[in-house]
Amino acid sequence: xxxxxxxxxxxVISVASHQTKILSQVNEVQLMAxxxxxxxxxxxxxxxxxxxxxxGSSDFLAGQAFSFVHTLDAVxxxxxxxxxxxxxxxxxxxxEAWVKLQIGEVDTALVYSYGKPSAGSVIDVLAxxxxxxxxxxxxxxxxxxxxxQARSLLxxxxxxxxxxxxxxxxxxxxxFDNPNGVRSSEDISLDDLMSEPAIADPLRKSDLSEIxxxxxxxxxxxxxxxxxxxxxxxxxxxxxxxxxxxxxxARDLTRSPSAxxxxxxxxxxxxxxDIAEIHGITSAQxxxxxxxxxxxxxxxxxxxxxxxxxxxxxxxxxxxxxxxASRIISGQVDRGLAHATSGPCLQQNLVCIMEGK
Amino acid sequence: xxxxxxxxxxxxxxxKYSTTRGDVSIAGxxxxxxxxxxxxxxxxxxxxxxxxxxxxPDFFExxxxxxxxxxxxxxxxxxxxxxxxxxxxxxxxxxxxxxxxIQSRVxxxxxxxxxxxxxxxxxxxxxxxxxxxxxxxxxxxxGYFSPIIRQYMKRSGAPELIGCMVAxxxxxxxxxxxYAHLHxxxxxxxxxxxxxxxxxxxxxxxxxxxxxxxxxxxxxxxKSGDQAENPVAWVHGTAMRSESNNFPGRDEVNPLAxxxxxxxxxxxxxxxxxxxxxxxxxxxxxxxxxxxxWLESLGFAELDQGWKMVEDGTTSLEGGxxxxxxxxxxxxSNPIGASGMIRxxxxxxxxxGMAGDHQVDGAKKSFGHAYGGGAQxxxxxxxxxxxx
Amino acid sequence: MTExxxxxxxxxxxxxxxxxxxxxEPVRSIRSPVKLxxxxxxxxxVQEYLRSYSKKRILGHRSPIxxxxxxxxxxxDPRHGVLIDEVVELPxxxxxxxxxxxxxxxxxxxxxxxxxVSAWIHLDGANVGFLGLVAGCxxxxxxxxxxxxAVWKKEEELGNTAENILFWKPTGEPSIPPDEAGNRAWxxxx
Numbered sequence: 001x002x003x004x005x006x007x008x009x010x011x012v013i014s015v016a017s018h019q020t021k022i023l024s025q026v027n028e029v030q031l032m033a034x035x036x037x038x039x040x041x042x043x044x045x046x047x048x049x050x051x052x053x054x055x056g057s058s059d060f061l062a063g064q065a066f067s068f069v070h071t072l073d074a075v076x077x078x079x080x081x082x083x084x085x086x087x088x089x090x091x092x093x094x095x096e097a098w099v100k101l102q103i104g105e106v107d108t109a110l111v112y113s114y115g116k117p118s119a120g121s122v123i124d125v126l127a128x129x130x131x132x133x134x135x136x137x138x139x140x141x142x143x144x145x146x147x148x149q150a151r152s153l154l155x156x157x158x159x160x161x162x163x164x165x166x167x168x169x170x171x172x173x174x175x176f177d178n179p180n181g182v183r184s185s186e187d188i189s190l191d192d193l194m195s196e197p198a199i200a201d202p203l204r205k206s207d208l209s210e211i212x213x214x215x216x217x218x219x220x221x222x223x224x225x226x227x228x229x230x231x232x233x234x235x236x237x238x239x240x241x242x243x244x245x246x247x248x249x250a251r252d253l254t255r256s257p258s259a260x261x262x263x264x265x266x267x268x269x270x271x272x273x274d275i276a277e278i279h280g281i282t283s284a285q286x287x288x289x290x291x292x293x294x295x296x297x298x299x300x301x302x303x304x305x306x307x308x309x310x311x312x313x314x315x316x317x318x319x320x321x322x323x324x325a326s327r328i329i330s331g332q333v334d335r336g337l338a339h340a341t342s343g344p345c346l347q348q349n350l351v352c353i354m355e356g357k
Numbered sequence: 358x359x360x361x362x363x364x365x366x367x368x369x370x371x372x373k374y375s376t377t378r379g380d381v382s383i384a385g386x387x388x389x390x391x392x393x394x395x396x397x398x399x400x401x402x403x404x405x406x407x408x409x410x411x412x413x414p415d416f417f418e419x420x421x422x423x424x425x426x427x428x429x430x431x432x433x434x435x436x437x438x439x440x441x442x443x444x445x446x447x448x449x450x451x452x453x454x455x456x457x458x459i460q461s462r463v464x465x466x467x468x469x470x471x472x473x474x475x476x477x478x479x480x481x482x483x484x485x486x487x488x489x490x491x492x493x494x495x496x497x498x499x500g501y502f503s504p505i506i507r508q509y510m511k512r513s514g515a516p517e518l519i520g521c522m523v524a525x526x527x528x529x530x531x532x533x534x535x536y537a538h539l540h541x542x543x544x545x546x547x548x549x550x551x552x553x554x555x556x557x558x559x560x561x562x563x564x565x566x567x568x569x570x571x572x573x574x575x576x577x578x579x580k581s582g583d584q585a586e587n588p589v590a591w592v593h594g595t596a597m598r599s600e601s602n603n604f605p606g607r608d609e610v611n612p613l614a615x616x617x618x619x620x621x622x623x624x625x626x627x628x629x630x631x632x633x634x635x636x637x638x639x640x641x642x643x644x645x646x647x648x649x650x651w652l653e654s655l656g657f658a659e660l661d662q663g664w665k666m667v668e669d670g671t672t673s674l675e676g677g678x679x680x681x682x683x684x685x686x687x688x689x690s691n692p693i694g695a696s697g698m699i700r701x702x703x704x705x706x707x708x709x710g711m712a713g714d715h716q717v718d719g720a721k722k723s724f725g726h727a728y729g730g731g732a733q734x735x736x737x738x739x740x741x742x743x744x745x
Numbered sequence: 746m747t748e749x750x751x752x753x754x755x756x757x758x759x760x761x762x763x764x765x766x767x768x769x770e771p772v773r774s775i776r777s778p779v780k781l782x783x784x785x786x787x788x789x790x791v792q793e794y795l796r797s798y799s800k801k802r803i804l805g806h807r808s809p810i811x812x813x814x815x816x817x818x819x820x821x822d823p824r825h826g827v828l829i830d831e832v833v834e835l836p837x838x839x840x841x842x843x844x845x846x847x848x849x850x851x852x853x854x855x856x857x858x859x860x861x862v863s864a865w866i867h868l869d870g871a872n873v874g875f876l877g878l879v880a881g882c883x884x885x886x887x888x889x890x891x892x893x894x895a896v897w898k899k900e901e902e903l904g905n906t907a908e909n910i911l912f913w914k915p916t917g918e919p920s921i922p923p924d925e926a927g928n929r930a931w932x933x934x935x
Contacts, residue, residue, distance in 0.1 A: 016640070022786075024786055024788075025788065026788050026789075026820065027788040027791070027820065029820065029821050030788060030817065030820040030821055030828060032603055033820075033821045033826045033827065033828055034828060035825065037826060042449075047825075047826065058421065058422065059415050059416060059442075060413075060415050060416070060421040060422075060781075061412045063781065063783035063785070065414035065416050066414060066444050066730065068442070069444060069602060069730045069731075069733070069734075070597060070602075072601055072602070072733075072823070073601055073819065073821050073823035073826070074604070074821055074826050075826050076601070076822070076823065076824055076825040076826030076827070077599050077600045077601045077614075077619070077733075077823070078601055078604055078607075078613075078823070078824035078825070079599055079600075079613060080598040080599060080600040080614035080618070081599055081611075082596070082597055082598060082599075083597060083598070083599040083734075084441065084443060084450055084453075084597060085441070085442055085443050086439060086440055086441055086442065087415065087422055087440050087441070087442040088422070088440050092439060092440075095439070095607065096439065096454060096457075099454075099457050099458055099461045100457055100459035100461070102462070102463060103361045103457060103460045103461045104360065104361065105361070119783045119784060119785060119786075120781055120782060120783040120784070121781070121782065122778055124422065124781055125781060126421070128415075128419065128420060128421040128779060128781075129420065129421035129422045129423075129425055129426070130426065131420065131426045131714070131773065132383065132418070132420045132423075132426065132477075132777070133382060136420070136777065137777035175935070189362075205399055240437070241437050242435060242436060243425075243428045243433055243434060243435075243436065243437070243438050244428070244429060244434060244435075245429055245431060245434050246425050246426045246427075246428050247429065258435070261435065286524060308653050334689060334722075341427040342422070344425075347425055347828060348425065348426070348428075348438070349459065358798070361809065379773060379774065419779050480772050490785070490787055490791055490795065490817075490906075490907050491817075491876075491907050492876050492907045492908060494879065497849075499845075499847075499849075500845050500847055500863060503845040503846075503847075504843035504844055504845050504864075504865065507842070507843065507844070507845070507889075508843055508889070508927075511923060513888065519795075538863075553848065554846075554848050554860075555847070555848050555859070556845050556846070556847050557845065557846035557848070558846070601823035601824060602824065603873050603874070604813075604822075604823050604824045604873065605813045605824075605872035605873055605931035606872075606928055606929075606931030608928070610927065678916055702905070
């Protein structure tokens with residue numbers, strides 16, 4: 001976001017999401033038809049009244065070229081709609097919609113994304129997003145790469161195995177109250193977690209995100225429109241995204257400069273954050289992000305359990321935004337930070353800061 | 358109510374389109390187009406605020422979300438990068454997302470790229486992934502579009518060889534475009550007519566090739582447009598529309614999404630009679646018959662009359678009133694993810710007076726168009742030599 | 746024509762190859778095979794459809810909005826994005842809404858001799874087309890509006906797949922007028 005210009009006030013006014021280990025009773029199109037209808041209904045909008053629609057998903061994850069074309073049926077694009085799609089997490093689709101609303105020609109937007117990683121082997125699928133000449137042919141899986149990252153952090157002494165397990169415990173306990181929390185526990189102990197065998201050493205099972213099927217739909221509205229449709233909109237105070245180098249060997253894996261920069265550009269300042277929903281695929285990544293976002297004790301981190309508890313590839317980032325927004329809309333909290341990541345080892349990051357008025 | 362920031366095309370860069378660009382990697386291909394666009398805009402990677410990249414299905418190269426791997430090659434490290442995918446219309450949609458970053462005043466200068474390197478993988482494999490629970494008898498895009506073309510022929514009463522005339526015209530146009538994939542200087546009209554029937558009524562010579570290639574543009578705000586050293590193209594209107602693929606009463610020949618998208622973009626550009634007011638047109642024609650079909654749908658011709666503009670030479674660069682696809686079009690170069698952006702970029706080159714041998718003299722306003730899916734995704738823009 | 750091809754690369758800086766490897770044959774390409782396995786699970790409506798289809802019964806979905814019938818069932822009315830759960834049974838007869846004569850083989854379908862006719866079959870009582878092959882007559886005889894009926898596989902070859910109908914053959918009944926065939930049959934004011 002450039003500082004030289006006053007941006008239009010845009011808010012999240014309604015959200016609907018669903019996550020489960022394996023989606024079996026409905027297909028993605030049916031799931032999204034339900035979530036999109038729910039998000040529109042709670043905003044009191046019909047599709048014809050929505051100015052722009054944007055979605056995020058991946059053909060590789062779906063195992064099908066042009067997979068998003070089918071999901072358009074869930075929107076009901078008759079009469080035709082003004083619409084776009086990013087081959088990215090839905091959080092980036094929300095960014096595109098935010099940009100579209102900034103132009104000032106439309107006042108409302110529908111954003112959605114979904115993923116059904118249970119159809120394939122997600123760690124193999126994600127290996128195809130690495131450098132196709134030098135890295136991908138070696139088939140390193142995403143958790144092993146994240147293991148390298150965790151090892152760098154441990155070697156540097158900036159985290160400990162115990163801190164990682166504390167994060168894993170926080171996730172499982174917070175997820176217990178979340179109907180979308182796939183891996184949750186009311187009473188798991190640090191000892192339980194520390195005694196798990198390593199899977200991608202030093203990462204244990206609970207340090208790795210629990211892959212889940214699901215989707216999310218979000219309605220955005222601008223200015224007075226948001227006020228008229230929602231008692232307490234979650235106003236987007238800042239949103240920005242940045243990318244780092246893809247070359248893992250050229251990066252300090254203990255840092256995520258793009259996460260830090262995106263937070264700065266989104267206006268992460270000393271103002272109190274009640275909550276932060278951060279998107280890491282490992283406990284160690286959450287610890288990196290806590291540092292990059294300068295999160296203090298006053299901020300409750302991942303009250304939903306975060307992506308560690310239910311990681312719907314291509315939707316986990318948008319779900320983070322929805323988790324923060326829904327707590328602001330319901331009046332539970334005043335101000336929160338939501339984060340989405342993409343690529344290996346926190347390569348690409350988006351930060352969205354929201355508050356009630 | 359605030360208004361959109363004026364947006365200008367500051368630079369255009371294209372690679373030579375060909376079956377296999379074995380001399381460059383995916384990154385090298387994209388960089389070639391990006392460098393040329395930056396050179397044309399007299400800018401450096403450092404001066405770019407954000408990058409928007411588009412391509413068709415990732416299966417074409419076998420690389421998932423390749424923008425991640427391309428971050429450095431595109432000079433995007435430390436910057437925002439977005440990746441668009443809207444089926445065949447993606448090159449156009451990508452340009453429009455980039456334009457929206459300027460129109461919204463979020464950024465001042467944006468680099469946008471569309472690419473496809475089909476030779477890196479097996480496109481037939483990519484498009485024939487076995488789909489469970491459905492029958493596999495619709496051989497590719499030709500199998501999908503041929504019934505629609507058949508319906509158009511029946512509806513309009515167009516003579517059978519109109520499609521061949523379009524194909525021949527576009528291949529002639531391509532001879533004037535050094536970047537075009539197909540340079541068939543010896544090709545005769547009879548050879549087009551005699552080429553094998555693939556999906557009746559579509560002949561081999563009425564289809565597009567499969568190409569490697571990239572196209573890039575640098576877009577900027579009003580200030581950067583005013584300061585540019587080379588002529589710029591000003592954006593007068595932008596529109597995207599989508600509709601579902603298969604529903605009762607759908608007009609597949611002339612989809613409502615196409616008509617509404619065109620009406621929107623022309624309204625924004627203040628155009629009431631496109632045929633009179635537009636000087637050059639780049640429309641997405643992967644199968645020859647789509648030229649007359651889109652001319653009707655877009656409002657350049659009356660319903661069922663578009664084929665007459667082909668027959669009487671209206672759409673030819675050689676003295677036609679409305680030259681269509683002076684670059685040779687998709688029928689002469691088809692790096693899928695870039696094909697839409699090439700249409701948009703060629704439209705910009707025309708009003709900048711920089712289209713070289715395929716320039717339409719004195720073009721002031723031009724139209725760029727892309728479509729995708731089952732003719733259900735549309736992206737369009739109108740650009741002009743003067744500010745709107 | 747003018748042979749004014751743009752140079753392949755604008756990056757004019759010369760790449761200096763070290764003396765020691767100057768004689769080594771350059772790598773022109775690398776082969777890196779990608780194999781990904783996906784298990785697709787049919788949702789309950791699709792399961793029901795496939796099970797019935799294996800018994801030569803064709804099921805469709807009726808929209809709660811205006812009664813439009815979709816086949817195969819998709820669980821959603823794509824015009825409104827609403828869920829559908831009303832199942833209707835359709836006859837294995839209808840007309841050709843539109844068609845394509847394909848002269849190219851399809852990867853994985855060696856059993857199809859070219860040229861063959863693929864068509865959107867509009868089953869009686871359905872409001873969208875259903876993809877199938879048309880055979881049992883000359884390809885030249887196939888036309889929009891032609892009445893057809895299904896020719897099913899032998900009993901022992903039927904299964905829970907989308908491929909239980911071998912092809913659609915002409916019934917000899919009078920054709921539907923082209924203006925009323927296929928999607929054009931839908932009454933927008935209904």
